[in-house]
Amino acid sequence: MEHIKINDHTYRYAYDFKKNPDLRATFNALTSDTFGFSFEQWYQDNNWSYRYIPYTLFDGEKAVSNVSVSMLDFLVLGEPMKFVQIGTVMTDPNYRGKGLSRFLMEKVMDEWRDNCDLIYLFANDEVVDFYPKFDFVTANEHQHCADINSKNAAPNATKLDLTIEHDMTLLQNCIQNADPISQIAMQDGDFLIMFFATYIMQKNIYYIEALASVVFADYADDTLRIHDVFCPKGTSLTAIIDALATSSIQKITLGFTPTDTTPFDCTLLQKEDTTLFVERGKDALFTNEKVMFPTLSHT
Numbered sequence: 598m599e600h601i602k603i604n605d606h607t608y609r610y611a612y613d614f615k616k617n618p619d620l621r622a623t624f625n626a627l628t629s630d631t632f633g634f635s636f637e638q639w640y641q642d643n644n645w646s647y648r649y650i651p652y653t654l655f656d657g658e659k660a661v662s663n664v665s666v667s668m669l670d671f672l673v674l675g676e677p678m679k680f681v682q683i684g685t686v687m688t689d690p691n692y693r694g695k696g697l698s699r700f701l702m703e704k705v706m707d708e709w710r711d712n713c714d715l716i717y718l719f720a721n722d723e724v725v726d727f728y729p730k731f732d733f734v735t736a737n738e739h740q741h742c743a744d745i746n747s748k749n750a751a752p753n754a755t756k757l758d759l760t761i762e763h764d765m766t767l768l769q770n771c772i773q774n775a776d777p778i779s780q781i782a783m784q785d786g787d788f789l790i791m792f793f794a795t796y797i798m799q800k801n802i803y804y805i806e807a808l809a810s811v812v813f814a815d816y817a818d819d820t821l822r823i824h825d826v827f828c829p830k831g832t833s834l835t836a837i838i839d840a841l842a843t844s845s846i847q848k849i850t851l852g853f854t855p856t857d858t859t860p861f862d863c864t865l866l867q868k869e870d871t872t873l874f875v876e877r878g879k880d881a882l883f884t885n886e887k888v889m890f891p892t893l894s895h896t
Contacts, residue, residue, distance in 0.1 A: 601654070603696050609655040612704075615645050623660040624653055631687040634796055642795065646788040649896075651685065652701050662688040662697035664705050667896045668713075670784040672777055673882065677784070681709045683718035684896030702731050710876075717875040719895055725872055733874035739887035741861035742850040745821075747842035754803040754812070754840055759794060767804060768794060771811040776830035779853040780886070783894045790825075793893050798824070805840045808832055813852075813893060814841055824852035824892040835860065852892030863887050 601610045614620040625635040639645050648668040653660050665685035671678050683705060688698055709716055717736075720728055725735075757764040772787055783789070793813065794802060801815045801824075810828035814821060826837055834855055842849065855861065866889055873890070875883065882888065 598655075601700070603654075603700055606656075606695070608661070608697070609657075610653070610704075611655065612652040613647075613650045614653070615640060615651075619658070620653070620655070620660070623655065623658060624651060624663065627660040627663060627687060627689060628685065630689070632685075639792055639795055642791070644788050644791040644795070648785075648788055652704055654697050654701065656692070659689075661692040662701060664698065664701040665896070666705055666709060667789060669786060669789070669894060671894075672782040672784060674780055674886070678714040681713045681716045682894070682896050683716065686718075686724075698727070699730075706731055715876060715879050715882075717873065717890075720872050720874055721870045722872070728874045732877045734877045734880060736873045736875045736880045736883035738866040738873055738883065738889035739854070739863050740850060740866040740889055741855060741858055741863050742848060743838075743861045745838065745842050745846060745849050747839070747844055747846055749839075749843045751843060752803065752841045753807065754805045756800070757802040757804055757811070759799055759802070764804075768802065768811055771804075771809070771827040774829065775827035776832070778826055778828065778832070778834055778856055779891055780856055780888050781854055781890060781894075783891055786894060789896065790893050803841065805837065808836055808840065810837060812837060812841060816846070819845060819847040820850060821846045821848070822850045822852065826853075852889075854888040 599610045601608050611620060621640065625637050629635045636645060649665060651663050651665045654662040663685055664683060667682045667684060669680045669682055671680055686698065718728065757768055759765050759768065772790055798813050801813055803812045803814055805812065808828060810826060810832055812826050813824040821842055826834065828837065834857070838849055851861070
């Protein structure tokens with residue numbers, strides 16, 4: 598652990614400390630206070646991999662500011678690329694305005710700028726003026742959707758219960774053996790997918806036995822939102838939709854850019870309180886292509 602002086606105050610600086618129970622505990626406390634969740638169960642389930650690295654400042658024994666990176670491998674339009682996503686950016690309210698986030702952002706940028714194909718992040722409205730200071734620019738994403746008319750009375754799928762070992766194993770096997778159906782497809786992203794499965798979408802995971810496929814999806818009024826699909830090679834996305842849609846559903850929205858966009862309409866994605874930032878000069882993908890990062894790749 599390194600001692601760092603910022604504005605005449607000395608902090609302790611550490612990164613990638615997940616195996617240190619004391620540092621992990623105070624990091625989790627800050628995360629809980631800021632975002633309302635802890636990473637502890639994720640760690641205990643062995644899903645906190647080397648690909649998620651917190652960079653943290655401590656005042657004494659207390660974590661007071663953090664910037665994390667997730668190392669993500671993607672197939673982007675069929676080409677393998679290494680991206681770094683910045684996330685879990687947080688500072689204790691009593692330590693804001695002291696330059697702590699700036700120090701950590703500079704550390705992260707210095708380390709990763711020349712060691713990946715792209716650094717990017719999603720920011721809320723309160724901090725959209727902060728990231729351009731580090732040479733980030735905003736980028737547009739596009740979402741694919743379609744109208745539908747189904748006669749199914751209920752989904753031809755079952756919900757998974759991850760408290761049951763069989764269901765957890767089924768999910769893990771489907772993730773590990775899935776064939777990409779997205780133009781931007783996350784590779785070896787089990788650690789992040791399992792975070793969503795554990796904390797955010799545990800009640801929205803479906804298994805379609807006839808297609809040997811797992812789908813993260815939710816129903817909102819007349820809309821079926823499919824966040825991601827983990828299926829064998831050759832599985833039809835249309836068949837996935839047909840299995841999940843019911844007679845009350847009139848619209849499908851996708852949380853990824855499908856490899857075959859023919860059946861779908863494409864619109865500019867406008868998500869409240871969320872802005873995508875990418876490194877300046879590396880935004881061609883979002884300028885030239887109508888794509889989006891998969892929902893389950895967000896940190």
